[in-house]
Amino acid sequence: MTLPGLRGAEHIGFTVPDLEEAHRFFVDVIGCDYVYSLPTMRREEGDDWMREHLNVDPRSVVNEIRFYRCGFGPNFEVFEYAPTPSQQRQPLNSDLGGHHIAFYVDDLDAAVAHLRTAGIRVLGEPTASRNASEGQRWVYFLSPWGMQFELVSYPSGKAYEREAPVVLWHPARPAE
Numbered sequence: 001m002t003l004p005g006l007r008g009a010e011h012i013g014f015t016v017p018d019l020e021e022a023h024r025f026f027v028d029v030i031g032c033d034y035v036y037s038l039p040t041m042r043r044e045e046g047d048d049w050m051r052e053h054l055n056v057d058p059r060s061v062v063n064e065i066r067f068y069r070c071g072f073g074p075n076f077e078v079f080e081y082a083p084t085p086s087q088q089r090q091p092l093n094s095d096l097g098g099h100h101i102a103f104y105v106d107d108l109d110a111a112v113a114h115l116r117t118a119g120i121r122v123l124g125e126p127t128a129s130r131n132a133s134e135g136q137r138w139v140y141f142l143s144p145w146g147m148q149f150e151l152v153s154y155p156s157g158k159a160y161e162r163e164a165p166v167v168l169w170h171p172a173r174p175a176e
Helices: 019-030 049-054 108-117
Strands: 011-015 033-038 061-069 075-081 101-104 121-128 137-142 148-153
Touching (some): 019 075, 108 121, 108 137, 108 148
Parallel strands (some): 011 075
Antiparallel strands (some): 033 061
16 A cells, blocks of 8 residues: 555755755755745753654754755755754765755756855766666765765656656656
């Protein structure tokens, strides 16, 4: 049985160490639109709300949450928590819970040049995919706080699409 009424991913939520720095990155470098904020969230004395609802230490405090829209695809819900002694470093892609967010761009080379001009660390040079993903080029980059992101582009499609009964959703063709 599948999830009743599933339409797609609505947002991706993640935590950053400095919300102002993240705001500048998402708005000024990436080009996302800031939509709205939610104020501080903290537990009341003797309350276990934070653990029960967010699975965090009950003493955790969310300083602020901001929401962004970045073209087509899921929205971003960006948290800034007050630092705690148990707070861990940004996970690497290879760590459990490691992750990255990929942005589709029409011109990968122009997008990479833009990131470099903005002082963003790009990891290596764009790579051409092979096998089922042939037709795609990609490159990873790091946000100012070390979170991994990726740029991808495949304007003529990927090799698997020629015979696939279902194709992956494509941000350049959101209605398909």
